[in-house]
Amino acid sequence: MTSTTGNIGSETGMEMTKGAKPAQLEVRGVTKAFPGCLANDDISFRIEPGEIHALLGENGAGKSTLVKIIYGVLQADQGELLWDGKPVKIHSPHDAREMGVGLVFQHFSLFETMTVLENIALAMNDVRDMAALRQQVVEVEKTYGLPLDPDRHVYTLSVGERQRIEIVRCLLQNPKLLILDEPTSVLTPQEVEKLFETLRRLADEGCAILYISHKLHEVKSLCQRATVLRGGKVVGGCDPRAETAKSMAEMMIGQKLTAPDRRGTRNFGDVRLDVSSLSLVSDEQFGTDLKGIDLKVRGGEIMGVAGVAGNGQNELFQALAGEIEILGTPDCIRIDDKPVAHFGPRRRRRLGAAFVPEERNGHGAVPDMSLSENAFLTAFRRMALSACGLISEVPTRSFADNIIKTFDVRTTGASAEAGSLSGGNLQKFIVGREILQDPGLLVISQPTWGVDAGAASAIHQALLDLASKGTAVLVISQDLDEIFAICDQVVVMSEGKMSIPRPMAEVSIEEIGLLMGGLHDHEGDAPQMAPAHIEGGRVDQA
Amino acid sequence: MIRLEPRRQHSQAMVYLSPVLAILMTLFVGGIIFSFMGKNPFDALYTFFILPISNSYGISELFVKATPLVIIAVGLSMGFRANVWNIGAEGQLTMGAIFGGGLALYFHDSESMFLLPAMFVFGAIGGAFWGAIPALLRTKFNANEILTSLMLTYVATLFLSYLVHGPWRNPEGFNFPESRPFPDAGLLPIIYDGTRVHLGTAFAVFVVIAGWILLSKSVIGFQLRVVGKAPQAARHVGFRQKRMVWFTLLLGGGLAGLAGLFEVAGPIGQLQSQISPGYGFTAIIVAFLGRLHPLGILFGGLIMALTYLGGELAQITLGLPNAVTGLFQGILLFFLLACDVLTKYRVRFGTPVAKGEAI
Incomplete structure (x- = not known):
């Protein structure tokens, strides 16, 4: 397969004339305009059967629109789609599934209160006998190495496990083309490698795969061909195996990338966040209890919390942010030496703490409120945006405008609804909102999940700058590259426990990988686990 | 097979147009119903919707009826915005009337200018008290406020009935189940001579x-x-x-209580076993008709008030049953909800089949 598709790159539109085997999917001159924005501008490319094809581009480059057109969610204004060489009209996702297109969404569309099996059944086009479906599910899980208990309720699952449901759901339909949108954001190196094995096996069986990711070293290790979008246009194609992550990133954003600037050696100040013996019984049925967490973050320090999803990171975040009640002594969390464990979020914020949760929509921001209102949401006390119980419109708006300007949030303005922003832009807005409040402590969960390279490096730089001003920063992340790129120290969470902190300079990816797996005591006889793609170089440091 | 398919982007204009559409369809269906009842639909609709407001007195009556609807609906809409479903405004209205009206009866020979303001306070407290019970049950025991507030409505109306049949019955009232008339100091001033438009109407505008x-x-x-x-x-x-x-149930209850007090201290002038033609329930429709927005509620209140007036007139001039009022309110709510559903979803006919084959 690779021999025929190795280096076609940008002249994809011409392929049909060569009389070769028809592409699984060919996109020809697809154009889609939204009011005030040309999302897709004459896009053409093709995906062969059995090919793993990367779609690269920054947020707003038009990837999502293109995927929606292929999946029948949107209709192109111009241009056509060819499936197996024949023009097709895809009117709905239902049509797309019938044809053999499977899509794993970036944001999962799952019913939290239903079981894995029920969620899968809901997505099937035709209703089947549940016992037979269970059989099929178990089989697919086994064949492709996707362990998942069909009877678990979705709300008890980690993000990584939820993604597996989506993948299994697609595989059950025997897709000829599988589209994955940012699939690895939440996986450990080991899980990523497992997913890649699954994908390679699928490709070997002749399934075409369209892989959308910002993690360029993954694209490099997985994909045979890439199409790069910028501003709604195809700006080029390449063979990722022949490129560096840096060169591809630069192609995406159309300019040179700079590595995060650490501004020389850092001086750490006093301990600003002091967690001691924090234990917590999760109030969710399958949540993770926290067991005796000890953690100190000094001013100017960026502490990373690594770990596989669902090992207590959510509970830790909620405990620090004051979202859940803590029954222990007020002493077990101290901010700037004040016991705060019994305080709610507002009093903690008044002491100078700021928090950015993992989920943007509905947790960090209210999607159907304007950016102004979302700026007000967490900042109204610290930035004095209210007077006599009324919202002060002018300062609120100028604060929102300031966030938009300082953090280069691409939007129509402060009155745009938060939900209308792309993931990366909304994340920049939320991070900016907290940073501009000049916090003494920032706790941030998954700062760049689902965010493109340009936005991610902007957020990383902002965190580094914040720390250099003396703020203590705690970064909870499942992205090891990120932790390596910005953190001074790292701790690993596993089953609700926390490892002792290790300076970033002394720790290896292997060691962290082992700690993530919970092998605290058996470091000696652990298997070789460092996956090759992690070593491929990190975009931000390349 | 008929399916509802969510619309990917729903029109912002339709959100505001759907009440208008619902009203038009209500008129249409109402006309059909009238013709089935053997009336000329155009005459009947005219009698129902135009005649009541064809003179200045009719318009003043529209304001009188809209007053409690608007006051209550604004309070309820606050709760609905926060997913607090207070369905028991009728009971809170009744309690407000009992508390404030009780004060007027206790001081039935008073001429103090402080009586009326004190009645306002008591009316609001009465309604808020009745709203506090579901709030307590919800926050302490997680009891569903829809059920508790609704059930408390029946408690309140029966309590009022007990009072006017028993302890508070007018000793000079020939055994009618009514209280004494309120003293003049306990009656709302009329703000427009020759009509029944009272101070409460001005308050309704203030509430909006x-x-x-x-x-x-x-x-x-x-x-x-x-x-x-x-x-x-x-x-x-x-x-x-x-x-x-707590906030929304106390606020919604307090406003409903005030509305109840305004009824008994205004148009009615005493406590009776029946003090409201279901204002507390109709206000729920008003709140949604007004898109849970105070300005919208003002218009919604006027429209629903019209159905009360039209219903009365239809009884008198056309000999139609009083149930016509409820019928119209029900049809309107039905179409409103249907329009809302169709704003968010589209109807698809037929079983799902593939349409994506090669051409």
Whole structure:
């Protein structure tokens, strides 16, 4: 397969004339305009059967629109789609599934209160006998190495496990083309490698795969061909195996990338966040209890919390942010030496703490409120945006405008609804909102999940700058590259426990990988686990 | 097979047009119903919707009827915004009338100018008290406020019935189940001579403006909206849901109580076993008709008030049953909800089949 598709790159539109085997999917001159924005501008490319094809581009480059057109969610204004060489009209996702297109969404569309099996059944086009479906599910899980208990309720699952449901759901339909949108954001190196094995096996069986990711070293290790979008246009194609992550990133954003600037050696100040013996019984049925967490973050320090999803990171975040009640002594969390464990979020914020949760929509921001209102949401006390119980419109708006300007949030303005922003832009807005409040402590969960390279490096730089001003920063992340790129120290969470902190300079990816797996005591006889793609170089440091 | 398919982007204009559409369809279906009843539909609709407001007295009556609807609906809409479903405004209205009216009866020979303001306070307290019970049950025991507030309505109306049949019955009233008439000092002043438009109507306008400021300009209104739209975000920033339950039920109850007091201290002038033709329930429709927005509620209140007037007139001139009023209100709510559903979803016929084959 690779021999025929190795280096076609940008002249994809011409392929049909060569009389070769028809592409699984060919996109020809697809154009889609939204009011005030040309999302897709004459896009053409093709995906062969059995090919793993990367779609690269920054947020707003038009990837999502293109995927929606292929999946029948949107209709192109111009241009056509060819499936197996024949023009097709895809009117709905239902049509797309019938044809053999499977899509794993970036944001999962799952019913939290239903079981894995029920969620899968809901997505099937035709209703089947549940016992037979269970059989099929178990089989697919086994064949492709996707362990998942069909009877678990979705709300008890980690993000990584939820993604597996989506993948299994697609595989059950025997897709000829599988589209994955940012699939690895939440996986450990080991899980990523497992997913890649699954994908390679699928490709070997002749399934075409369209892989959308910002993690360029993954694209490099997985994909045979890439199409790069910028501003709604195809700006080029390449063979990722022949490129560096840096060169591809630069192609995406159309300019040179700079590595995060650490501004020389850092001086750490006093301990600003002091967690001691924090234990917590999760109030969710399958949540993770926290067991005796000890953690100190000094001013100017960026502490990373690594770990596989669902090992207590959510509970830790909620405990620090004051979202859940803590029954222990007020002493077990101290901010700037004040016991705060019994305080709610507002009093903690008044002491100078700021928090950015993992989920943007509905947790960090209210999607159907304007950016102004979302700026007000967490900042109204610290930035004095209210007077006599009324919202002060002018300062609120100028604060929102300031966030938009300082953090280069691409939007129509402060009155745009938060939900209308792309993931990366909304994340920049939320991070900016907290940073501009000049916090003494920032706790941030998954700062760049689902965010493109340009936005991610902007957020990383902002965190580094914040720390250099003396703020203590705690970064909870499942992205090891990120932790390596910005953190001074790292701790690993596993089953609700926390490892002792290790300076970033002394720790290896292997060691962290082992700690993530919970092998605290058996470091000696652990298997070789460092996956090759992690070593491929990190975009931000390349 | 008929399916509802969510619309990917729903029209913002339709959100505001759907009440208009619902009203037009109500008129259409109403006309059909009238013709089935053997009436000329155009005459009947004219009698129902135009005749009542064809003279200045009719218009003044429209304001009188709209007053309690608007006051109650503004209060309810605050709760609905925060996902607090207070269905028991009718009971809170009744309790307000009992508390405030009770004060007027206790001081039935008073001429003090302080009596009326004191009645306002008691009326509001009575309604808020009746709203506090579901709030307590919800926050302490997680009992569903829809059920508790609704059930308390029947308790309140039966309590009023007991009072006017027993202890509070007018000793000079020939055994009618009515209280003494309120003293003059306990009656609302008429603000427009020759009509029944009373001080409460002015208060309703004030409530609309205050409600609008509260909802869109105040920090607490902001909290209400966040709690309703994104409970997790509310928790994240420390807007406590329990506090919103208390606030909205006390506010909604207090306003309903005031509306009840205005009825007994205004158009009625005494306590009777029946003091409201279901204003507390109709206000729920008004709240949704007005898109849970105080200004919209003002218009919604006027429209629903018209159905009361039209119903009365239809009884008198056309000999139609009083149930026609309820019928129209029901049809209107039905179409309103249907329009809302269709704004968010589209109807698809036929079983799902593939349409994506090669051409």
